Structure formats: C-alpha cells, structure tokens
Amino acid sequence: MRLATITIIFALIITGALFAVPPQADTLVDTATSEMILNAPGKEDYPEAKLVHLWGEKIIKLDSEGGYTVEWHDKYKVLTFMGRREVSNLKYNFDSSYEEIDLTRARSITPTEDGGFVVAVVESVQINDMTAPGLADAGIYANLKQRVVTVPGVSDSSIVEISGKIETFAQPKKPFGGIEFLAKSDPVLGYHLVIEVPDDRELVYLSANGAPEPKIQGNRYIWEISNWEGMVPEPSGPLGRDILPCVYYSATKSWTVMADLLQAQFSPRAMVGQEILAKSKEIVGELMGVAEIEALASWVADNIRHIDVDINDVGYFPNSATQVLENGYGDSRDRSVLLAALLRARNYNPDFVLLPPRNARVKESVPTLAQFSRMTISVDLHATGRLWFWTEDDYSHPTRLPGYHDEKAFVVSVGKGALLPVPPIAPDENGMRQTYNITLDAKGGISGEMSAEFRGDYGRTVRRIFRDARPRQAGQRVQEIASNLGGGELAESDAFEFSNLEDLKIEPSLSLRFVSDDFAFIQDEIMIFNFPENPVGFAGTSISTSLDERDEPLVLRTPFNENYSFRLNTPPDYKVLWASEPVEFTNEIGRLRVSSEIGDGTVDYNVWLTIEKTWIEPSNYPAIRDLMRAYMAPKNRMVLLEKIQDEPLIEDEVE
Incomplete structure (x- = not known):
C-alpha cells in the first residue's frame, strides 16, 4: 500500500529559530x-x-x-x-x-x-x-x-x-x-x-x-x-x-463555516486592480465565452512557474494576485488567486476549490482542510455546467484535472461551501491507440512502423517528457521504446516524429520505424511469433495482479482504454498454422476483446482493453485479476508458422 512516508510523530509541523538540544547528560536509562x-x-x-x-x-x-x-x-x-x-x-x-x-x-x-x-x-x-x-x-x-x-x-x-x-x-x-x-x-x-x-x-x-x-x-x-x-x-x-x-x-463546526473562513482569506487577495485588468485584456483579446476562460487558465499555467508545495504546509494566507503576477511564480494557492482575479476582470464569478490527493477519499463528516493538498478554480456556467481548471502545468487541456476521477472536492462559493465530485473520466477519454505494420523475415527478425495516439493523462505524460526535451534526450527515450520491441532499435537515429505536442486541444501522437534482428523463436520447421506488449511503458497503466487475493483495495489512477492493432506480414517461405483465437471477456471491472484474421501472407491482430473502475475492493479483486491474466496470456497474442517444404521433383523431370 502507498503510505505517508513519515509517521505522525515525524510529520509534525515544527519550527523555531533556535533548536533546543537535549543536554549531554541525557545518557541515563531509567x-x-x-x-x-x-x-x-x-x-x-x-x-x-x-x-x-x-x-x-x-x-x-x-x-x-x-x-x-x-x-x-x-x-x-x-x-x-x-x-x-x-x-x-x-x-x-x-x-x-x-x-x-x-x-x-x-x-x-x-x-x-x-x-x-x-x-x-x-x-x-x-x-x-x-x-x-x-x-x-x-x-x-x-x-x-x-x-x-x-x-x-x-x-x-x-x-x-x-x-x-x-x-x-x-x-x-x-x-x-x-x-x-x-x-x-x-x-x-x-x-x-x-x-x-x-x-x-x-x-x-x-x-x-x-x-x-x-x-x-x-x-x-x-x-x-x-x-x-x-x-x-x-x-x-x-x-x-x-x-x-x-x-x-x-x-470547525461545518463545511459552511470553513468556507466562510477561506473566503475571508482568499477573496480580498483576488481583487481586480489596474495591472490585473490590463493583463486580462491582453490575454483574451477578442475571445469570448468559454474560449476566453480557457485562454486565461492556459496563460496562468504557461507563464506562472509552479512551486510544488502542499497547501497544508504553506497555509491559507495567500499572496495577492498582483504580487503573484509580479513574481512570476506561485504554488497552487497563489496561482488560483491570480486566475480568480483574471476571471473576475472578465466578469466571471470563480469559486475556489480544494482538491484532495488523487484517489483519496474525503470524510464528509469532519470539516478539516488536512484532507486536501492543492487548490484550483472552478466556474459554474449554469446553462452549460461547471468548468474545472488545472493551472499547475500546461501539459494537458486547462479544463481537465489530470489524474482525478470522481474524488470529492471542496468548492468554496460566496456564503457557502460544498463537497462536489470532480468530473468522472470515461475510459475513451483516457488511453492510447497503437498501430503496427510489421514485416517478419525467415530468420525471425522484424522491421516495421509503429504509430501511437495518446489521450488524456497518457497525452499529458508524453508532453511532459518530450515537449521541452532536447533532441538527444528525446531520441534516447524513443530508443527505449524501440528496445522494448524484442530488444530492437530505431531504423535510423531520427526515425521518429511527434505531432501536436504544443496544441493542447489536439491529442499528441508518435510515429517511429524500428528493426529487431532476433524477435521470433524458431525451432526446426516451426516459428513462434508473439505480438509485443505495450512498449511505451511511461504512458501505459501498470496493474499489479501478481497476488492471488488481496486484503486491501487495488487503486488505479484513472479509467482507460488501450487498443493495439497489428498487421503482420509473414515471410513467403512460411505458412501460418494458427493465430490467437477471438476472446470476449467482460466483467464488472472492464472488458477485453481479442480478434485475429489470417490473410494471404498476413495476420491482422487487435486487442482492446478497457478498465472502468479505479477503486477495486478485495472482494472484486478476482475480477480484475482474471481480466488482466487473460490480457497477458501468451495464447492470446501468438502466431504459429511452419516452413513451407520444397515439393519433391517428379522422376520424369530429372535429367
């Protein structure tokens, strides 16, 4: 289980300009x-x-x-x-x-x-x-x-x-x-x-x-x-x-009283002065409606350097929006104050929002701010619903809370406070699709192309790693992907390309060309080819199902959908004996679908894995264990090939 790294004794928030040292005589043991x-x-x-x-x-x-x-x-x-x-x-x-x-x-x-x-x-x-x-x-x-x-x-x-x-x-x-x-x-x-x-x-x-x-x-x-x-x-x-x-x-007696305390500290710090008003006009230009709101949030994410401090360490007395704008940096609390002021300058009524750690459960009966770790901003547009903003980085769309899925947030409005669930993430909004065209040679080597499209948190991770990376660093990370394809390598050092790393409204993608000299296994006349697992480990979701049973819940970051599509071009002197049979596996956690089709010198193979739940109680653990074991089973990603024998010559054809 993932625990706080310091016990209650060691997590004390303590200070003092002078640290009183125990006397050296403190060597007696009673x-x-x-x-x-x-x-x-x-x-x-x-x-x-x-x-x-x-x-x-x-x-x-x-x-x-x-x-x-x-x-x-x-x-x-x-x-x-x-x-x-x-x-x-x-x-x-x-x-x-x-x-x-x-x-x-x-x-x-x-x-x-x-x-x-x-x-x-x-x-x-x-x-x-x-x-x-x-x-x-x-x-x-x-x-x-x-x-x-x-x-x-x-x-x-x-x-x-x-x-x-x-x-x-x-x-x-x-x-x-x-x-x-x-x-x-x-x-x-x-x-x-x-x-x-x-x-x-x-x-x-x-x-x-x-x-x-x-x-x-x-x-x-x-x-x-x-x-x-x-x-x-x-x-x-x-x-x-x-x-x-x-x-x-x-x-504190109630969340409403707590909301009043926070409003008293934060609202005056988000006042609209001349500098804030001028900056808001500069940012939005002619934009209106949701477009101008997103522009303001994106500007804060892109231009105000994020300082990663737990809000319970820094406290609830923020700096003013003008000071944050002048400094050019801020924690989630100060960045929220600045965004709130910019939104007010455009006549919106933003709410301050406290977010818990990801996957944490908020105890609604106890109004303590210790349950939360960061702050953000939300705007209720009424007719079209509530917008939630992420300003800690600019790797994902500003109205997406990365890694959050249905946790309770404390929304502080004027005169009231409410615990509201953050927007749930549908599996199709989060995940990736990988497409391969692979040519297999008679010695078991492969060459081919892979393209990958990343959605949601997967896309955010790709942007975080590659958008600002130096070319050599990016090449090294992409080479890791190629090496995960049976110890392969890039076809050339620059045989890869990223798209849409800058535009947050379009999901990023990657294409690369690779080779591996020793991928398939050959014994006598039989060749065994296993379709590779996800080589883009940093963008996938790891699910540990090594235990037969659990005493604790299994917690995943977010729901997701992953799709892998392969076209395998077989060597001309081999024929396909068998390919993985279709699989349809569905339970209360998610679903797995495997399909394969043998063509003339080709095998088309597809895998779809969808996980819909993120908090899995021990009683439901067998469901995800069985789902993932079916996904990982070698029989569900295998092709058997046999070498085509030369036909014997007819006696009359022999000179």
Missing part, C-alpha cells in the same frame, strides 16, 4: 526504559517489519486564541536497515513565521553484549535547517523550512527515543484540525493520543479504519491503541489515511 528495551521484540517476532513502535504519546492542545501546542514522546525499536534509515535521519517541515520547537530528547540506545547500554545523544552539529526542497528560488515561501536531525549511533538493534514540544507564537495560517495516525504499517505495542480543546469549543472527529472510539473526559478526547500487528504493504494500494487506523479531527 528502569522502565531498561526493562522495555530488554523485553522488546526482535526480528523473529515481526519478520516483515522494519521497526516496532514500542510506546508513544502525543498531546495536542488548542487554546482559546486559535494557537496550539503539541507534545510528543516516542520509542522505536529498529529491526532492519530500512528501519534504521527511517529513524536515524528525521526531516521536519515547518513554518518559522508562527511555530517554535523545543526538542527535549533525541537519542539512540543500543544494548551491549554485557547487558549494558551505549547511549548516543543528538548534538547541535547534527541538526541543520534547510530550505524546503524546490523552494530555493522562491523567496515568498522563505518561511517554509526543513529541519534535518541526524540521530547518532543507530544500529539494527537500537532503540530511538524522541520527545519534544511545539508551540505557536503567532496566529496559525490554517484552521485547527488534521489527520493523526495511531499506527502505520509497522507494529505498535502502545500509543496514546490526546486532543484537548477549550471549554467553549467542541471537537468534531472521526475514528477511521479500525481506530477505537475515544474516551471523553470533559474537553479531552483520548485514543489508545495497543498490540497493533502491522500490515504488509500490497502493491497499488490506497493512501495510508484510507486503510490505517487514524483520527480525523477539527474544531
């Missing part, structure tokens, strides 16, 4: 810790785990002014090299404009053969503040930092102990709320989560994915979990928040 270490489970107890969370506690307190404090204390037992990597180099994202941290304990404890302990305490030289990745040349986000803490002396049998306190010293840039994990994939022996709110506030919460209900003591909510066995990640699984025991919480 009796309780000593007994915990001596009785800690080993690798033999959890053979599939990389570490064990021996004990942990986290206390979150909201004050009456909207500030908060977070205290935590955790002990981990390392079991493997991967576990050592996870807890020996800790990375904390923080906003130094309103948070500070006091690290009260950070050390490793390693048992020795004589029954003692070696204790290594973090020193100041092992703590470094860095600019968060991707922000080195984005000055308006200078407050976003990443603190890297290197814990010394960690081995595959060490205990790592971390404790600290985080406290806000100014108004936070986001409403109080979040998602707290009680456990992740590794085992947890005991964990204790406390959330405390002021007497006049009520906590809205949801215990999800097997998390226990809290004990409520006045305004304190207490969750406890023990002896969590952990879980083995399965390929292509959901986000951790959709399968791991966790708590969604918020101090």
Whole structure:
C-alpha cells in the first residue's frame, strides 16, 4: 500500500529559530526504559517489519486564541536497515513565521553484549535547517523550512527515543484540525493520543479504519491503541489515511463555516486592480465565452512557474494576485488567486476549490482542510455546467484535472461551501491507440512502423517528457521504446516524429520505424511469433495482479482504454498454422476483446482493453485479476508458422 512516508510523530509541523538540544547528560536509562528495551521484540517476532513502535504519546492542545501546542514522546525499536534509515535521519517541515520547537530528547540506545547500554545523544552539529526542497528560488515561501536531525549511533538493534514540544507564537495560517495516525504499517505495542480543546469549543472527529472510539473526559478526547500487528504493504494500494487506523479531527463546526473562513482569506487577495485588468485584456483579446476562460487558465499555467508545495504546509494566507503576477511564480494557492482575479476582470464569478490527493477519499463528516493538498478554480456556467481548471502545468487541456476521477472536492462559493465530485473520466477519454505494420523475415527478425495516439493523462505524460526535451534526450527515450520491441532499435537515429505536442486541444501522437534482428523463436520447421506488449511503458497503466487475493483495495489512477492493432506480414517461405483465437471477456471491472484474421501472407491482430473502475475492493479483486491474466496470456497474442517444404521433383523431370 502507498503510505505517508513519515509517521505522525515525524510529520509534525515544527519550527523555531533556535533548536533546543537535549543536554549531554541525557545518557541515563531509567528502569522502565531498561526493562522495555530488554523485553522488546526482535526480528523473529515481526519478520516483515522494519521497526516496532514500542510506546508513544502525543498531546495536542488548542487554546482559546486559535494557537496550539503539541507534545510528543516516542520509542522505536529498529529491526532492519530500512528501519534504521527511517529513524536515524528525521526531516521536519515547518513554518518559522508562527511555530517554535523545543526538542527535549533525541537519542539512540543500543544494548551491549554485557547487558549494558551505549547511549548516543543528538548534538547541535547534527541538526541543520534547510530550505524546503524546490523552494530555493522562491523567496515568498522563505518561511517554509526543513529541519534535518541526524540521530547518532543507530544500529539494527537500537532503540530511538524522541520527545519534544511545539508551540505557536503567532496566529496559525490554517484552521485547527488534521489527520493523526495511531499506527502505520509497522507494529505498535502502545500509543496514546490526546486532543484537548477549550471549554467553549467542541471537537468534531472521526475514528477511521479500525481506530477505537475515544474516551471523553470533559474537553479531552483520548485514543489508545495497543498490540497493533502491522500490515504488509500490497502493491497499488490506497493512501495510508484510507486503510490505517487514524483520527480525523477539527474544531470547525461545518463545511459552511470553513468556507466562510477561506473566503475571508482568499477573496480580498483576488481583487481586480489596474495591472490585473490590463493583463486580462491582453490575454483574451477578442475571445469570448468559454474560449476566453480557457485562454486565461492556459496563460496562468504557461507563464506562472509552479512551486510544488502542499497547501497544508504553506497555509491559507495567500499572496495577492498582483504580487503573484509580479513574481512570476506561485504554488497552487497563489496561482488560483491570480486566475480568480483574471476571471473576475472578465466578469466571471470563480469559486475556489480544494482538491484532495488523487484517489483519496474525503470524510464528509469532519470539516478539516488536512484532507486536501492543492487548490484550483472552478466556474459554474449554469446553462452549460461547471468548468474545472488545472493551472499547475500546461501539459494537458486547462479544463481537465489530470489524474482525478470522481474524488470529492471542496468548492468554496460566496456564503457557502460544498463537497462536489470532480468530473468522472470515461475510459475513451483516457488511453492510447497503437498501430503496427510489421514485416517478419525467415530468420525471425522484424522491421516495421509503429504509430501511437495518446489521450488524456497518457497525452499529458508524453508532453511532459518530450515537449521541452532536447533532441538527444528525446531520441534516447524513443530508443527505449524501440528496445522494448524484442530488444530492437530505431531504423535510423531520427526515425521518429511527434505531432501536436504544443496544441493542447489536439491529442499528441508518435510515429517511429524500428528493426529487431532476433524477435521470433524458431525451432526446426516451426516459428513462434508473439505480438509485443505495450512498449511505451511511461504512458501505459501498470496493474499489479501478481497476488492471488488481496486484503486491501487495488487503486488505479484513472479509467482507460488501450487498443493495439497489428498487421503482420509473414515471410513467403512460411505458412501460418494458427493465430490467437477471438476472446470476449467482460466483467464488472472492464472488458477485453481479442480478434485475429489470417490473410494471404498476413495476420491482422487487435486487442482492446478497457478498465472502468479505479477503486477495486478485495472482494472484486478476482475480477480484475482474471481480466488482466487473460490480457497477458501468451495464447492470446501468438502466431504459429511452419516452413513451407520444397515439393519433391517428379522422376520424369530429372535429367
């Protein structure tokens, strides 16, 4: 399963101009810790785990002014090299404009053969503040930092102990709320989560994915979990928040109240000044209606450099549209403010939209913004429906949300907020068609042409890789495609051509010529030819069905349709004995169709694969497993040929 890469302890948003270092005298091991270490489970107890969370506690307190404090204390037992990597180099994202941290304990404890302990305490030289990745040349986000803490002396049998306190010293840039994990994939022996709110506030919460209900003591909510066995990640699984025991919480009563808070922060920043008005006129020219809306969105995508920051890290106090226009760069929040201002300048009423991570499920009962990761803009045209915009890049049409399919988005309109599904993607809108003309020679070599048309997310990927690539880089990537055709290569170094990489209204395509000297298998008089699988791996959809059954849902990015059409020209001294028989396979997940036709020196072969669902529960896994195994079966992509024997001479014809 795909999990958050940092546990709840390590995902704390923390700051402070000065990092308090635990004293060097912090080398004593008390009796309780000593007994915990001596009785800690080993690798033999959890053979599939990389570490064990021996004990942990986290206390979150909201004050009456909207500030908060977070205290935590955790002990981990390392079991493997991967576990050592996870807890020996800790990375904390923080906003130094309103948070500070006091690290009260950070050390490793390693048992020795004589029954003692070696204790290594973090020193100041092992703590470094860095600019968060991707922000080195984005000055308006200078407050976003990443603190890297290197814990010394960690081995595959060490205990790592971390404790600290985080406290806000100014108004936070986001409403109080979040998602707290009680456990992740590794085992947890005991964990204790406390959330405390002021007497006049009520906590809205949801215990999800097997998390226990809290004990409520006045305004304190207490969750406890023990002896969590952990879980083995399965390929292509959901986000951790959709399968791991966790708590969604918020101090905001409803989505409507949350919408009012966001409008108060974002709407004034999207005001139309003279610069915005002039820029909108310059962009749209004589365009009107949907055309001018798309032109504005495309301009933002093309001209404002995207800074990839999770909106929960940067907060909900955006920069003004004028400042974003002047800077020439922005995260999804700031780009949305600029697009909203440009749309307002053309007399449209844009809505701000919060999008969750792709394939994430939004818990509607808990109005917390932690469920979302980016912002965009939507415009309700009423008569023709709602338009959704993508401004993070210009590799796909501006009204398409790449990779999104029916997830719930938080749409913030004036005076209201609503959770609405983003537009679903029909399989025919997303996928590719590959067409081949292949000539097979008597030695098993092939030469031929391939053309491919890419739709939707497939086309976006092709544009992202090739549109701005240097000719040599593009040639190398296309050569990879040719090499996937039985170890083949391009017929010439420039034997390929792309079309429509620039025009976002037309799907891109690729054509190439290739050769492979050793493709078919020959034994005695028989030749076996297998039609190739998708050689354009970066544009296809990988579906892992290696497991016979699953405990977790299988999650695919989007629905899709792929079609492969082959014309095989057979060598004149061979005849076709057999070609794959027609296949019609349909179930609740999708459908597969295979057809073949033997002609005079030719074989025409076609495959259509359609996947309609993206979230496949374990109970439905056999359906997609059987569908994909039929698609991959060698018998469904094979041609058998036999060498034509020379006819014996008649006796009278012999001189």
